[in-house]
Amino acid sequence: MMFQPFPTRSEYQAPRESIPMRSDMTRRSIMAALATATVAIGLLATPAGAINTYNGSPAPERTETGALLVLWDSNGDGADDSFDWHCSGAMIDRDTFLTASHCIADWSSDPSLDRFYVSLDQDVQGELDRAAALGLSGTAEAQYFLAHGQAVEGRGVVDPAYQQAQSDPHDIAVVDFAGRPVTPADRWTFTPAQLPTAGQLSALSSSELNAASWLTVGYGTQEAQNGGGPQTHPGGGTRLEASLGFNSLNPSWVRLSMIESQSYGGACYGDSGGPNFVTLNGTMLLAGDTVTGDTPCYATNVVYRTDTASARGFLAPFVQLP
Numbered sequence: 001m002m003f004q005p006f007p008t009r010s011e012y013q014a015p016r017e018s019i020p021m022r023s024d025m026t027r028r029s030i031m032a033a034l035a036t037a038t039v040a041i042g043l044l045a046t047p048a049g050a051i052n053t054y055n056g057s058p059a060p061e062r063t064e065t066g067a068l069l070v071l072w073d074s075n076g077d078g079a080d081d082s083f084d085w086h087c088s089g090a091m092i093d094r095d096t097f098l099t100a101s102h103c104i105a106d107w108s109s110d111p112s113l114d115r116f117y118v119s120l121d122q123d124v125q126g127e128l129d130r131a132a133a134l135g136l137s138g139t140a141e142a143q144y145f146l147a148h149g150q151a152v153e154g155r156g157v158v159d160p161a162y163q164q165a166q167s168d169p170h171d172i173a174v175v176d177f178a179g180r181p182v183t184p185a186d187r188w189t190f191t192p193a194q195l196p197t198a199g200q201l202s203a204l205s206s207s208e209l210n211a212a213s214w215l216t217v218g219y220g221t222q223e224a225q226n227g228g229g230p231q232t233h234p235g236g237g238t239r240l241e242a243s244l245g246f247n248s249l250n251p252s253w254v255r256l257s258m259i260e261s262q263s264y265g266g267a268c269y270g271d272s273g274g275p276n277f278v279t280l281n282g283t284m285l286l287a288g289d290t291v292t293g294d295t296p297c298y299a300t301n302v303v304y305r306t307d308t309a310s311a312r313g314f315l316a317p318f319v320q321l322p
Contacts, residue, residue, distance in 0.1 A: 054223070054260045054265055055242055055243065055260060055263055055264060055265035056240045056241065056242040056265040057240060057241060057242070058122070058238070058239070058240055058241075059122075059217050059239045059240055059241035060122050060239070062217045062239060062241060063120060063188060063189065063190040063191070064090050064091045064120075064190045064191060064192055064193045064275075065088065065089070065090045065091075065120070065193075065217040065218070065239055065274065065275055066088070066089055066090070066091065066097065066118045066119055066120040066121075066184070066239075067085040067087070067088060067089075067118070067119050067121075067124040067219045067237070067239075068085065068086060068087040068088065068089050068097075068099050068103055068116065068117070068118060068175065068273060069083065069084065069085045069086070069116070069117040069118070069119060069124070069142075069145070069151055070082075070083070070084065070086050070107060070114065070115070070116060070117070071083045071114070071115040071116075071117070071138060071139065071142045072107040072108045072113060072114050072115070073107075073108040073109065073110065073113045074108075076108075076109050078110065078113070079113075080108075080113055080115065080138055080139050080142075081137065081138045081139070082138045083138035083139070083141040083142045083145075084128065085119070085124050085125070085128065085219060085236075085237055085270070086103060086270065087099055087100060087103035087270065087271075087272045087273040087274070088217070088218035088219045088220065088270065088271050088272065088273050088274030088275075088290070089103075089118070089175070089273040089274060089275070089289070090193045090217070090274070090275040090286060090289075091120070091184055091190055091192045091193065092174075092192050092193050092195060092286065092315075092318075092319050093192045093318075093319045093320070094183060094184075094185040094192065095176065095177035095178045095180070095183045095184070095185065096174050096175075096176060096177070096178070096318045096319050097118045097154065097174060097175040097176075097177070097184070098172070098173075098174055098193075098273070098275070098286070098289060098306075098315075099173050099174065099175065099272075099273030099274075099289065100171050100172065100173060100272045100273035100289050100290070100291050100304070101158045101159050101162040101169075101170060101171045101172055101173040102162075102164075102171055102272065102291070103173065103272050103273045104116065104156040104157070104158045104173040104175075105158050105162065105173075114156065115142070115153060116153070116154055116155070116156040116175050117142065117145065117146075117151040117152065117153050117154070118151060118152055118154060118175055118177075118184055119145065119150055119151040119152075120184055120187070120188040120190060121150055122238060122239050123237065123238045123239075124150075124219060124237050124238070124239075125219075125236065125237020125238060126237070126238075127145065127148075127150050128141070128237065131144045131145065149187050152177065152180070152182050152183060152184050152186070152187055153180070153182075154175040154176055154177040154180060154183075155175065155176045155177075155180075156173065156174075156175050156176075157173060157174050157175075157176055157318075158173045159171075159172050159173060159310075159314045161310065161314075167251070167252065168251070168252045168308075168310055169252065169291070169304065170310060170314070171289075171291045171304045172289060172304055172306075172311050172314055172315075173273070174315070174318050176318060178318075193275055193277070193284075193285075193286040194283065194284065194285050194286065194322070195285065195286055195306050195307075195315070195319070195321060195322055196278075196285045196286070196287060196306060196307040196322070197307065197322045198307060198309070198312060198321075199307055199308075199309075200280070200285070200307045201249060201254065201278075201287060201305060201307050202249070202251075202307070204280075206246075206248075206249070209246045209249060209278075210245070210246045212246065212278050212279060212280055213243065213278070213279040214243065214244040214245065214246060214256055214276065214277070214278050214287075215241055215242070215243055215244070215276070215277045215278075215279075215284075216241065216242055216244055216256070216258075216265075216266060216267045216271065216274065216275070216276045216277075216290060216301055217239065217240070217241045217274055217275050217276075217277070218239070218240070218267055218270065218271030218272075218273075218274030218275075218290060219236060219237055219238060219239055219240075219270055219271065219274070220236050220267060220268045220269050220270030220271030220272075220274070221235050221236040221268045221269045221270050221297075222235040222236070222268060222297075223268055223296060223297040223298055236269070236270045237270075242258070242264070242265025242266055242267075243263070243264055243265060244256040244257060244258050244264050244265070244266055244276070244301060245257040245258075245259070245262060245264050247300065251308065252304065252305060252308060252310075253288075253302055253303060253304065253305065254276070254287055254288055254302075254303040254305055255300055255301075255302055255303075256276065256300065256301045256302075256303060257299070257300065258293075258297075258298065258299060258300065258301050259298075259299060260298070266293070266297065266298075266300075266301045267290045267293060267297070267301045268293075268297035269297070271290045272289075272290055272291060272292075273289050273290065273291075274289065274290045275289060275290075276288050276289065276290060276301070276303045286306055287303065287305065287306060287307070288303035288304050288305045288306050288311075289303065289304050289306070290302075290303055291303065291304045
């Protein structure tokens with residue numbers, strides 16, 4: 001069985017028999033997408049709640065968590081023209097930003113045009129709105145972010161084994177700043193997220209995992225909103241967090257509950273790549289990155305584990321593993 005990828009950025013069509021990736025669409029394609037979408041993801045001009053509106057809260061203290069911004073050729077004319085935030089992620093050392101493969105792969109028809117940036121600002125959407133008010137092109141917006149210290153450019157690296165297979169989708173990637181003249185550590189103060197040891201989650205019982213505290217952080221949109229038309233997911237672009245509950249563990253995934261009645265919140269579109277932390281023996285560990293979940297963002301967050309042999313094998317060239 002193949003893992004259903006999140007739909008293209010130019011036209012959102014929700015899959016009927018699978019759960020979509022938690023990546024996001026570009027704001028500039030929203031109006032075109034609404035014409036054919038079964039579920040539309042709208043990004044409002046005014047910053048609003050992310051993660052989801054129930055049981056979520058701002059996360060200014062999670063300074064290691066950032067937004068992934070992409071500069072890409074959206075119309076296929078061979079020149080970059082679109083700049084926006086699309087996913088989330090976390091710094092796992094001073095020059096490595098962990099995110100999801102589907103956030104890095106398959107942007108421009110010519111991948112050499114794709115450029116990736118990270119911002120650790122609390123309100124990235126607000127900064128984008130200020131840049132957009134100046135009437136700048138996509139490339140000029142990216143330069144504006146760099147010049148004002150609101151983003152740092154790095155090298156996007158996808159797990160070469162990424163094929164979206166259900167058993168082990170390898171949906172893990174990094175933005176690498178090694179050797180760059182400016183890194184996120186030059187712009188922001190943060191403590192890198194701590195990774196788990198090899199197989200650390202597998203060594204725990206379900207009752208131990210259920211008793212642990214789980215937290216998801218990201219910049220994504222709100223849960224589904226219904227207003228008489230197509231279902232929408234407004235908001236996004238600000239860093240928020242929410243507590244979740246343990247659901248199940250398999251060799252590649254952690255499934256986490258985000259049921260409102262159980263006092264949990266959870267992730268939504270744009271939270272892809274964002275960290276999901278578990279606190280074990282008083283230590284907060286980055287257990288995995290958000291990759292998918294239920295379409296309306298009410299029930300389940302699905303996390304790609306960082307303690308597996310495949311994830312650690314990919315990360316080993318970039319970070320010192322515990």
